[in-house]
Amino acid sequence: MEEExxxxxxxxxxxxxxxxxxxxxxxxxRQQDAVLELSEHGIVLIVEESGCxxxxxxxxxxxxxxxxYNARGGRPRFGVSxxxxxxxxxxxxxxxxxxxxxxxxxxYPGPDMQLLLKSVDSLDASICAEIRTxxxxxxxxxxxxxxxxxNPLTFTVKSAALKEAIEDLEWPGSSIKITLExxxxxxxxxxxxxxxxxxxxMYYVNSELLVAFQCDHQASFKYKYKFLxxxxxxMPSSVIKENRGSKLSIGRGGMLKVQHLVSIAKxxxxxxxxxxxxxxxxxxxxHIEFFVKPEESED
Amino acid sequence: MEITLSDNALKTFxxxxxxxxxxxxxxxxxxxxxxxxxxxxxxxxxxYQCIAFKSGLFDAYNVSSNSLQCSVLLKAVCAxxxxxxxxxxxxxxxxxxxDAPKVQWILDCYNGMRKTYWxxxxxxxxxxxxxxxxxxxxxxxxxxxRDLSRLLANFQSSLxxxxxxxxxxxxxxxxxxxxxxxxxxxxRSYMDPTKDNDTLLHTQLWIDPKEEFxxxxxxxxxxxxxxxxxxxxxxxSFCEGCEVDLHLHFExxxxxxxxxxxxxxxxxxxxxxxxxxxxxxxxxxxxHEGAASEPPVGATGTHPHTEERNASHMLQENCxxxxxxxxxxxxxxxxxDLSASAFKSISPLEERQAQGETILNDDGQREIxxxxxxQISGVASVPGNNPIDSNVPxxxxxxxxxxxxxxxNGQAISQHHRxxxxxxxxxxxxxxxxxxxxxxxxxxxxxxx
Numbered sequence: 001m002e003e004e005x006x007x008x009x010x011x012x013x014x015x016x017x018x019x020x021x022x023x024x025x026x027x028x029x030r031q032q033d034a035v036l037e038l039s040e041h042g043i044v045l046i047v048e049e050s051g052c053x054x055x056x057x058x059x060x061x062x063x064x065x066x067x068x069y070n071a072r073g074g075r076p077r078f079g080v081s082x083x084x085x086x087x088x089x090x091x092x093x094x095x096x097x098x099x100x101x102x103x104x105x106x107x108y109p110g111p112d113m114q115l116l117l118k119s120v121d122s123l124d125a126s127i128c129a130e131i132r133t134x135x136x137x138x139x140x141x142x143x144x145x146x147x148x149x150x151n152p153l154t155f156t157v158k159s160a161a162l163k164e165a166i167e168d169l170e171w172p173g174s175s176i177k178i179t180l181e182x183x184x185x186x187x188x189x190x191x192x193x194x195x196x197x198x199x200x201x202m203y204y205v206n207s208e209l210l211v212a213f214q215c216d217h218q219a220s221f222k223y224k225y226k227f228l229x230x231x232x233x234x235m236p237s238s239v240i241k242e243n244r245g246s247k248l249s250i251g252r253g254g255m256l257k258v259q260h261l262v263s264i265a266k267x268x269x270x271x272x273x274x275x276x277x278x279x280x281x282x283x284x285x286x287h288i289e290f291f292v293k294p295e296e297s298e299d
Numbered sequence: 300m301e302i303t304l305s306d307n308a309l310k311t312f313x314x315x316x317x318x319x320x321x322x323x324x325x326x327x328x329x330x331x332x333x334x335x336x337x338x339x340x341x342x343x344x345x346x347y348q349c350i351a352f353k354s355g356l357f358d359a360y361n362v363s364s365n366s367l368q369c370s371v372l373l374k375a376v377c378a379x380x381x382x383x384x385x386x387x388x389x390x391x392x393x394x395x396x397x398d399a400p401k402v403q404w405i406l407d408c409y410n411g412m413r414k415t416y417w418x419x420x421x422x423x424x425x426x427x428x429x430x431x432x433x434x435x436x437x438x439x440x441x442x443x444x445r446d447l448s449r450l451l452a453n454f455q456s457s458l459x460x461x462x463x464x465x466x467x468x469x470x471x472x473x474x475x476x477x478x479x480x481x482x483x484x485x486x487r488s489y490m491d492p493t494k495d496n497d498t499l500l501h502t503q504l505w506i507d508p509k510e511e512f513x514x515x516x517x518x519x520x521x522x523x524x525x526x527x528x529x530x531x532x533x534x535x536s537f538c539e540g541c542e543v544d545l546h547l548h549f550e551x552x553x554x555x556x557x558x559x560x561x562x563x564x565x566x567x568x569x570x571x572x573x574x575x576x577x578x579x580x581x582x583x584x585x586x587h588e589g590a591a592s593e594p595p596v597g598a599t600g601t602h603p604h605t606e607e608r609n610a611s612h613m614l615q616e617n618c619x620x621x622x623x624x625x626x627x628x629x630x631x632x633x634x635x636d637l638s639a640s641a642f643k644s645i646s647p648l649e650e651r652q653a654q655g656e657t658i659l660n661d662d663g664q665r666e667i668x669x670x671x672x673x674q675i676s677g678v679a680s681v682p683g684n685n686p687i688d689s690n691v692p693x694x695x696x697x698x699x700x701x702x703x704x705x706x707x708n709g710q711a712i713s714q715h716h717r718x719x720x721x722x723x724x725x726x727x728x729x730x731x732x733x734x735x736x737x738x739x740x741x742x743x744x745x746x747x748x
Contacts, residue, residue, distance in 0.1 A: 161410055164382075168414060171378040195375055196401070196417035206411025 008071035009038045010107045011064040012120065016092045018264035019059070021236035022286040023086050025262060026055035028230035034082040035136045036115075038108065039075045042067070047082060051293075053227045058287040063264050065103070076108065079134035080115055088129040092119055109133070145291065146252040153180055153219050154249040155187050156212040157201055159260060160240045162248075163232040165189055165199045169225065172197050175295050176228050179220040180250065185213050191225070211245045221254035221294040231258040231290040238263055254294030262286045300330050300367050303359040305389035311572060312390070313380050314540045315350045320373040321533035322348045322576070325421060328402075330367040330394075335360075339373065340427050345579040346530045347429050356571035358389065367397055375418045379404045382414065429577055431557050436548035438465055438522065440484075441514035441561050444539035450486060450511065451532070455500040460489035462525040462585045463549070465517040468508070481507045484515070487585065489525050513544060513561075522551045525581035534558050534576045552584035 026047050035046045042060040061067040092104045107116040117129040172193035179188040185203035203210045247259040264286050323339030338349040354360040386408050393403040401417040464485040482505035490496045508515035538545045544561040558576040
């Protein structure tokens with residue numbers, strides 16, 4: 001009898017909640033289509049809206065306890081509903097308080113080209129889920145972020161502060177202008193509508209707010225509020241609790257890149273030789289990137 | 300103008316804004332060399348709140364002009380204070396010049412963020428002034444906010460208006476007081492006669508001011524005031540947040556009531572701010588429900604209506620007895636006292652009563668608005684307000700025909716009578732039979748009229 005062909009990817013993950021958090025961060029509306037791209041390096045999930053906003057979640061193979069990649073030829077790509085994917089993963093989450101961790105196996109493709117999720121190493125019962133996949137539409141733009149000039153325009157700010165600022169900027173009811181000033185080093189977010197609001201991050205006021213700042217010339221671009229809000233609206237609470245920073249970069253033509261880091265693994269309590277409290281291996285972190293196109297200038 | 304405040308002063312300031320926003324939509328700001336005034340009035344002009352901040356409350360207080368005023372939308376100010384107070388190092392409010400189109404509100408946060416809001420000033424500010432001397436109110440009580448909240452919890456949360464009935468703690472009632480427990484104050488849910496109240500819970504609460512109030516002052520005949528619950532609760536939360544007692548001043552139905560925080564023994568002298576809330580009250584006194592049926596019955600003088608009156612009176616007693624769950628004899632005494640006092644008050648209040656009744660005769664769809672209009676009359680009668688406002692309602696009243704008023708009385712009787720019939724049905728079967736007989740004469744009466 002001919003042996004069944006091996007799936008393209010079989011991987012196993014120990015902490016599902018971390019994965020749910022990472023995927024939820026790029027969920028800005030209820031119905032959202034996503035594209036999953038598989039490679040020997042890991043999994044990338046891509047979502048997009050209106051050709052103006054794109055988000056990517058990078059899940060490196062090191063995040064998984066097991067990662068078997070057997071695809072032949074090009075990298076497999078398939079479409080899946082982000083909402084369904086997150087909801088299914090939630091079904092595998094271990095209730096809070098339980099010390100036993102559940103191992104989840106993800107396999108693609110299934111017999112009918114589905115995405116298969118299954119709990120393994122469970123003593124009581126096994127949960128299985130099949131998610132229908134689609135042939136993905138061609139991504140309208142797969143932007144290759146390019147620096148604005150010889151020197152980067154970038155700053156890192158506390159994620160909580162960034163989220164708070166963007167939420168406050170909803171009040172004026174208009175687009176948001178981001179301005180980077182080299183002297184004095186500061187970042188301003190401003191909106192003008194039925195009222196005006198400007199929020200300033202001063203580099204020298206509090207070193208814990210604006211963690212890093214690089215800017216050699218003034219730069220100012222406008223972005224639609226709803227796209228900027230999408231970059232922080234569903235930021236996982238773990239990011240806020242861990243007091244992480246979010247990095248924002250302005251690229252050529254005003255393209256804005258927003259980067260968040262979401263912890264996937266549990267705190268390394270099981271590593272007695274950790275150098276410091278709360279230390280986490282870089283490989284246990286998911287990288288999330290948003291790309292926002294600027295609003296065209298009316299001038 | 301530029302003012303700055305922080306810490307506890309900022310918390311007080313935020314609490315004041317929250318309360319003002321629950322009263323009205325527009326914030327009127329007036330600044331002088333010694334104090335800053337914030338006031339607002341609700342859309343139906345039945346609630347007016349004023350808060351005065353002394354210059355000592357602020358870390359910095361600079362007002363260049365002798366008098367500076369503008370107005371902004373309160374929801375915009377609330378947007379400023381969405382930032383948690385614990386995150387704010389200090390707040391600066393700046394009006395560059397008297398004619399500036401926008402007011403700057405600058406938040407410097409502990410985490411290093413600075414938020415600068417520019418709130419647009421209203422083009423035509425609606426600034427009102429209302430000054431009432433709280434010492435001239437004949438009746439008042441002081442209550443802890445928590446205690447009053449507990450009492451109000453007995454009422455349906457969706458209740459719109461509430462009636463407070465105050466009676467005199469008299470030595471003549473010594474025996475009754477010992478027996479009853481001295482329940483001289485009644486809280487009663489107000490039932491709007493123009494609405495379908497079948498689904499509403501009707502609650503009456505008799506309380507002993509010695510137990511529930513810190514202070515209670517009332518002399519003379521029983522009086523009642525009916526006013527909005529929404530604003531009362533807003534001010535109640537405000538007083539509780541400021542950790543002060545609530546002082547409520549009132550006079551009688553149709554006259555405004557005034558609430559203020561009670562700052563310890565010396566009223567307001569140790570505080571950097573003061574607040575007053577003035578509410579208009581319903582013109583119709585709830586104490587004259589029984590008396591309302593007297594004039595039309597007296598005019599006709601027919602035997603069937605006499606029976607109706609007697610039955611109505613009896614049903615009222617039974618109804619109250621059921622609601623209060625007290626021994627009939629005790630409740631009867633209370634009702635008798637109120638009833639007797641009410642009858643004594645018929646003559647002096649006849650004109651006002653007629654004025655109130657004519658409101659019911661207006662277009663039903665706009666009755667609530669007209670009641671609000673009359674409430675303005677109550678507020679406007681206070682010295683210092685625009686005299687034009689007080690003339691308009693009066694003219695409308697004079698235009699009403701006496702015949703319509705009579706018809707309106709009939710409607711009031713019918714509604715009240717039907718309500719009692721439903722309540723009496725729960726009492727016993729005999730009462731129900733008696734009610735059926737009493738209802739029959741009603742149609743012929745209307746046909747004749």
